[in-house]
Amino acid sequence: MNNSLLVVILASGVAYGTPLLYAALGELLAERSGVLNLGVEGMMLGGAVMGFWTVQRVHANTGVALTAAIVVAALMGAALASIHAFLVITLRASQIVSGLALTIFAGAVGLSSYLGNDLNLADSPAAHTFNAVFPKSMQNWPIVGPIIFGQNVLVYVSWLCVVLVSLYLSRTRPGLNVRAVGESPAAADTMGISVTRYRYAHTLVGGAFAGVAGATITLAITPQWVNGITGGAGWIAIALVIFAFWRPELCLVGAYFFGSLQALAPQLQARNIHLGPTVLWTNALPYVMTIVVLVIVSSGTAKSRLGAPEALGVAYVREER
Amino acid sequence: MRVTFERRLSQPWWLSVVVPVGAVILAFVIAGILFLATGIDPLSTYRELFNAAFFQTGSLSQTLITATPLAFTGLAAAAAFRMKLYNIGAEGQMYMGAIFGSAAGLYLGSHVSSSAFAIAGMIVAGIAGGAAWALISGVLKAFFSTSEILTSLLLNYVAGLILTYLIFESESYWRQTKGFNATVFPTGKQLPKVAQWPTWTINLQGGIVVPFGAIVAVIVAVILWLLYSRTRFGFGAQVLGDSERAARYSGVRVRRKILAVMGLSGAIAGIGGASQVGDFAHALDGDPNGLQKLGYGYTGIVVAALARYNPFATLLVAFLLGGLQNAGNTLQGPNFPAGLVGVLQGIILFCALGCELLVRYRVRIHRKAAAKGTAAPAPAPKAAS
Numbered sequence: 188m189n190n191s192l193l194v195v196i197l198a199s200g201v202a203y204g205t206p207l208l209y210a211a212l213g214e215l216l217a218e219r220s221g222v223l224n225l226g227v228e229g230m231m232l233g234g235a236v237m238g239f240w241t242v243q244r245v246h247a248n249t250g251v252a253l254t255a256a257i258v259v260a261a262l263m264g265a266a267l268a269s270i271h272a273f274l275v276i277t278l279r280a281s282q283i284v285s286g287l288a289l290t291i292f293a294g295a296v297g298l299s300s301y302l303g304n305d306l307n308l309a310d311s312p313a314a315h316t317f318n319a320v321f322p323k324s325m326q327n328w329p330i331v332g333p334i335i336f337g338q339n340v341l342v343y344v345s346w347l348c349v350v351l352v353s354l355y356l357s358r359t360r361p362g363l364n365v366r367a368v369g370e371s372p373a374a375a376d377t378m379g380i381s382v383t384r385y386r387y388a389h390t391l392v393g394g395a396f397a398g399v400a401g402a403t404i405t406l407a408i409t410p411q412w413v414n415g416i417t418g419g420a421g422w423i424a425i426a427l428v429i430f431a432f433w434r435p436e437l438c439l440v441g442a443y444f445f446g447s448l449q450a451l452a453p454q455l456q457a458r459n460i461h462l463g464p465t466v467l468w469t470n471a472l473p474y475v476m477t478i479v480v481l482v483i484v485s486s487g488t489a490k491s492r493l494g495a496p497e498a499l500g501v502a503y504v505r506e507e508r
Numbered sequence: 509m510r511v512t513f514e515r516r517l518s519q520p521w522w523l524s525v526v527v528p529v530g531a532v533i534l535a536f537v538i539a540g541i542l543f544l545a546t547g548i549d550p551l552s553t554y555r556e557l558f559n560a561a562f563f564q565t566g567s568l569s570q571t572l573i574t575a576t577p578l579a580f581t582g583l584a585a586a587a588a589f590r591m592k593l594y595n596i597g598a599e600g601q602m603y604m605g606a607i608f609g610s611a612a613g614l615y616l617g618s619h620v621s622s623s624a625f626a627i628a629g630m631i632v633a634g635i636a637g638g639a640a641w642a643l644i645s646g647v648l649k650a651f652f653s654t655s656e657i658l659t660s661l662l663l664n665y666v667a668g669l670i671l672t673y674l675i676f677e678s679e680s681y682w683r684q685t686k687g688f689n690a691t692v693f694p695t696g697k698q699l700p701k702v703a704q705w706p707t708w709t710i711n712l713q714g715g716i717v718v719p720f721g722a723i724v725a726v727i728v729a730v731i732l733w734l735l736y737s738r739t740r741f742g743f744g745a746q747v748l749g750d751s752e753r754a755a756r757y758s759g760v761r762v763r764r765k766i767l768a769v770m771g772l773s774g775a776i777a778g779i780g781g782a783s784q785v786g787d788f789a790h791a792l793d794g795d796p797n798g799l800q801k802l803g804y805g806y807t808g809i810v811v812a813a814l815a816r817y818n819p820f821a822t823l824l825v826a827f828l829l830g831g832l833q834n835a836g837n838t839l840q841g842p843n844f845p846a847g848l849v850g851v852l853q854g855i856i857l858f859c860a861l862g863c864e865l866l867v868r869y870r871v872r873i874h875r876k877a878a879a880k881g882t883a884a885p886a887p888a889p890k891a892a893s
Binding site: 225270273274278280284285290293295296297298299301304419470471474475481486507 | 513514515546589594596648651652653654655657658659661662663665666669670673677801802803806807809810813845846847848850851853854855857858861862864865869
């Protein structure tokens with residue numbers, strides 16, 4: 188039963204969905220504070236390359252090396268996000284163009300590729316990888332075994348992150364302040380909340396999440412470094428925030444849906460099943476489905492941009508409010 | 509000390525020239541500091557870079573090869589970004605232009621004897637392919653208000669998959685199926701001589717080869733400039749870019765305008781794709797490590813943003829960045845890892861974006877409580893990290 192296509196696809200869908208989930212949670216935090224960061228793809232690649240570099244170079248036991256890798260990846264993501272934060276918050280540059288610039292700067296033809304070449308990371312498997320944590324016997328339980336107990340620690344941490352982000356935004360003072368900053372920065376400013384500080388903090392944390400998302404790919408899903416390894420996952424994550432109506436718990440559902448679509452192509456190929464003309468159709472499916480869902484969400488009842496922070500994408504200038 | 513920004517009531521004209529130039533210089537300084545930090549000598553690197561880009565024998569011919577596609581993708585981005593339609597799908601639209609353009613070239617090349625007719629057919633097909641692909645995002649934007657940023661970007665991946673599929677995974681019309689090479693490595697079918705685009709040689713630097721596509725790009729830039737600065741269409745597009753509401757009230761048909769501008773932008777990128785086939789490759793390049801690795805569509809965004817979406821400035825910037833990219837390809841090796849030029853381009857764009865503030869705002873530096881400011885286009889308060 189555990190080898191049936193559906194179970195396998197759901198199980199690897201959870202694995203493939205995890206980087207999407209981390210990246211989407213990060214983007215959600217930044218967007219809730221009013222900063223749209225289109226640099227997710229670039230920050231993910233930055234985190235992916237630096238996380239991979241860390242496990243290759245740190246000579247320590249697996250636990251230490253992997254923890255260090257996640258920390259380094261998060262720092263890399265935050266460092267890249269800080270460029271975007273400085274440009275759009277302090278210098279009031281266009282958030283869209285700056286985010287694109289970040290993806291170009293850090294992306295497949297930029298910094299991540301440079302670092303990958305300069306540090307000689309290609310063509311070798313990761314020295315340490317994230318593996319399933321539960322005992323083999325539990326992983327063999329029907330259905331829930333592979334899907335729930337067959338995952339690595341990053342998956343379980345991502346669930347914790349969903350709960351924490353959700354509680355943070357709905358139950359804590361700073362979380363409510365962020366929402367105020369994202370909805371109406373002028374009102375938040377009047378209340379004595381520092382718009383600049385909140386936006387910086389959440390953009391940086393968002394970048395850190397994206398960095399971890401990248402490391403999830405190079406350390407757990409396909410443990411190696413290939414130039415441009417994220418393959419558009421960062422963009423799907425940005426779309427995911429829109430599908431999830433800016434709510435963390437819905438990000439989880441969406442991430443696994445799109446993760447399953449990404450898992451579909453390799454699984455079908457492994458079983459020699461062809462949908463339509465060769466692999467073109469299954470390979471394109473995640474991208475096409477993202478567009479389809481995006482269209483459904485953005486038309487119809489959602490005309491009023493359900494859940495989108497009111498001040499998303501708008502620089503806050505105190506003198507001009 | 510406190511730094512504040514005050515909005516300028518009027519923008520002196522020279523600022524829009526001085527600021528971008530200053531931004532590029534600042535970018536080279538910042539990148540130089542980064543190079544020093546990683547143990548690369550910046551001055552000799554820059555000298556090598558500029559030599560390989562513009563001064564070495566034969567370098568300008570090579571630079572034109574990378575500058576031509578960048579001019580097209582840059583103009584494509586400029587046409588759309590100017591009215592705040594963020595079409596970042598020039599990459600995919602270029603692939604589609606290449607697919608359609610090469611189909612036309614292969615067909616017309618073996619059916620007509622007039623070279624002019626075959627080339628015109630390829631350009632028209634390229635326009636059709638690029639515009640059709642861009643109009644997917646355009647229609648979704650106009651009728652379902654779906655973010656064109658995400659749809660156009662995601663379609664790049666789909667277009668790349670289609671391109672690879674046509675050459676590697678199917679026995680399509682585009683694929684070379686006969687001959688020894690076809691059995692070793694899948695390639696596109698060679699264009700017949702009639703459909704290959706002409707070149708001109710300027711007797712300088714040992715002969716600078718100017719591809720036909722470069723001339724087409726200049727013509728496109730002129731048309732784009734006329735369209736945006738001299739016609740009602742362009743005026744309406746610019747009003748829409750500034751304020752959708754104002755445009756709607758003044759009778760601009762918003763949906764139609766979105767479709768037209770997306771189509772225009774895609775069409776320009778599509779000519780770029782046709783030019784890739786007709787000018788340089790002479791066959792459809794489906795290799796995932798070929799055309800798709802070069803990222804012309806994305807660099808085009810850098811080009812357009814640096815040129816502040818002005819068509820003529822776009823040509824100039826495309827030439828300069830094309831030079832950098834060409835130098836990056838030429839010098840690529842252990843001392844000059846791939847991606848270095850991308851980093852440099854990214855830093856240039858960041859600096860241009862940051863310095864944009866100086867055009868719109870004046871920087872005032874207040875010392876202590878006494879607010880005696882110095883009004884000056886002072887350098888940015890902090891450098892981007």
